[in-house]
Amino acid sequence: MAVPLSSAALSRVVARLRAAGCVFAEDEAELLVSAAGDEAGLEGLIRLRVEGLPLEQVVGWAEFRGLRVEVDPGVFVPRRRSEFLVDEAVVLARPGAVVVDLCCGSGALGVALAEAVSGVELHAADVEPTAVRCAWRNVGRVGGRVYEGDLYGALPGVLRGRVEILLANVPYVPSGAVCSLPTEARLYEPKVALDGGVDGLEVLRRVSGEASGWLVPGGHLLVEVSERQADRALEVFSGDGLVARSVGSEEWGSCVVVGSRPLLRNGARSVLCGS
Known part of the structure; x- marks a missing residue:
């Protein structure tokens, strides 16, 4: 369940991701919010992404040919x-x-x-x-x-x-x-x-x-x-x-x-x- 955030709070998440070099910061912010169970969990996911962990490993899945494929930390992310x-x-x-x-x-x-x-x-x-x-x-x-x-x-x-x-x-x-x-x-x-x-x-x-x-x-x-x-x-x-x-x-x-x-x-x- 997505964490409810105000537009201002979501903008702050986007800014943190963009500062970390995430090219598609807006899209990534939405995925992180959707994957988090609560605000504390969201903060943890953001921190992992800012540290450089691939987005797919952070949220636990990758989209591939229209499918949602589970991806664990340390596993090659399907391109x-x-x-x-x-x-x-x-x-x-x-x-x-x-x-x-x-x-x-x-x-x-x-x-x-x-x-x-x-x-x-x-x-x-x-x-x-x-x-x-x-x-x-x-x-x-x-x-x-x-x-x-x-x-x-x-x-x-x-x-x-x-x-x-x-x-x-x-x-x-x-x-x-x-x-x-x-x-x-x-x-x-x-x-x-x-x-x-x-x-x-x-x-x-x-x-x-x-x-x-x-x-x-x-x-x-x-x-x-x-x-x-x-x-x-x-x-x-x-x-x-x-x-x-x-x-x-x-x-x-x-x-x-x-x-x-x-x-x-x-x-x-x-x-x-x-x-």
Whole structure:
């Protein structure tokens, strides 16, 4: 229940947020007021936000593809640009598809896909215990399961060769560029969810290298990268035997690379899309 505030009191909240560098101070003030149970609670939320904690971690949720996804402190905050990756996956996924969300964080990508495609069998995994606990609350509400561990090592063996859609929101920021990320990310999100190694593609290579063993013939791996990394990511996917393509969105400022396990058909290699 929102805390009742006078217009003058609300203006003071906005001023404090703006002074702390919050660009959308008015919108944030409204969310903080809505999330607080009382004035003391509101003061606590404001203090956390002013100290730099991401807004989503302060209020406990993020909006993602029209859904309210729970986000705990210390968990990677789902970016709105990643909605484009889900949009691409929705086109490829059939009703009842087996879906895996690797590096799941809060589980936002997998949950959004499960909400958009009927009957999805969702499995999610992350190496961070805090993320796994958070993801259980989100993934569980769509009937999915969450596992803790390093990439494919977290998944039950029964999923080998059964995965139709593999979402992997891998970290892709080069190690040398992590220090230039916004303070919110550097201080309050796990480094393992941000740092992609020297060129930003180290985790992507690991995911791509084992993808064919987990995908069904005609199954798809989707990852997000920066536009400047796309060509190299395509080479990695192709080198691992995947039929690779990239697609970008100016609206979202997002670049997605899709790798499909070839399907043998009359002796020729082809890709089964969305069937």
